[in-house]
Amino acid sequence: MLVHSRGAKWAVWALFLLLFLPLFALPLLVVLGASFATNWSSVLPSGFTTEHYSAATRGEALEALTTSLVTAATASLLALAAGTWAALTADALGRRGRRVLDALFVLPLAVPSVVVGLAVLVAFSQPPMLLNGTRWIVIVAHTVLVTAFAHQSVSAALTRLDPAYEQAAASLGARPSYVLWRVKLPLLLPSLSAAAGLCFALSMGELSATMMLYPPDWTPLPVLIYAATDRGALFTGSAIAVVLMTATLLVLFAVSRVRTQASYR
16 A cells, blocks of 8 residues: 555554564564573663673584574475476466465465474384484475475466566577576576575574474574573573574575575576
8 A cells, every 4th residue: 555645654654663663673682682681680681791602602502503504505405496396387287287286385384383393203204214313304394394485486486477588489499498497497586596595594493393303413503592491591592592593694685685686687
């Protein structure tokens, strides 16, 4: 809805701030404040120290951050490949095939992620696909959970793609494989990078399914945050959470730069 009058614009901004500050900004600011706090005897944390970040940036926390980055990057790439393939296949199959594939890939979103974790645990705990107790079962679970977002992003981009580019390339004698790699995929690159960033962010924060699957030598950072807060180390857990948010935002910023450059090509 377009707002033209100055009073209406101020009202919209006031409503935005009224909703944004208490629901989104304030909780994050409290976590940031708690990461530097020494005590919490009132409504807000108080005191100042940087000792919590010493524990949050080395040792077990650093290993957990590396685990989360590797898991999220691998799951994002796998999800992007599977989601893009499914979206391209659905686009070629027509409306009925698109509905079937959309339903299949959106199914993991229709159930709680802990159910997906249980399903992966049951499916990959017996030969010939014995992944239980390895890092790969965590990566598979994250891939299943985020592939739906990659599939939906690429599918939406395909519906907006002008078919004239493909038709022009085909009329000049280009093979279907050449049209796919040199025409369609480059046009989809901004949407692909956006989907990769979304999948990465979701994987970095995934906890429910991970708690059911992770082996002791492959502990992602959200599990470490949960463990820290569960044993009462709230300030250390807040510092680890800030590290997690910072790492995720830096990767998303890098992905957005790639997306911007791809949009100008």
